[in-house]
Amino acid sequence: MCAECSWQDVLANIEQALEQIPDLPERAEDFANSVDEKLCSIHEWITENEHVTEPQETAVANMIAAIDRWLE
Numbered sequence: 880m881c882a883e884c885s886w887q888d889v890l891a892n893i894e895q896a897l898e899q900i901p902d903l904p905e906r907a908e909d910f911a912n913s914v915d916e917k918l919c920s921i922h923e924w925i926t927e928n929e930h931v932t933e934p935q936e937t938a939v940a941n942m943i944a945a946i947d948r949w950l951e
């Protein structure tokens with residue numbers, strides 16, 4: 880288990896974002912599907928490795944910001 884990054888926080892953020900995906904409007908369907916797939920695969924990798932890479936952390940933050948924009 881890695882103590883040098885915030886992988887647990889990132890997992891929690893991903894879980895929260897996944898819960899918001901069903902709230903996205905119908906016109907965001909393609910975006911929702913692609914984000915759902917990417918978030919799930921990153922979640923799986925972090926769970927397996929108990930670590931998060933910087934590019935993954937950035938990708939997750941960008942996807943969460945994009946979800947927030949849709950839900951504004």
Ligand SMILES: [Zn+2]
Nearest residue numbers: 881884930931
């Ligand atoms: Zn780490």
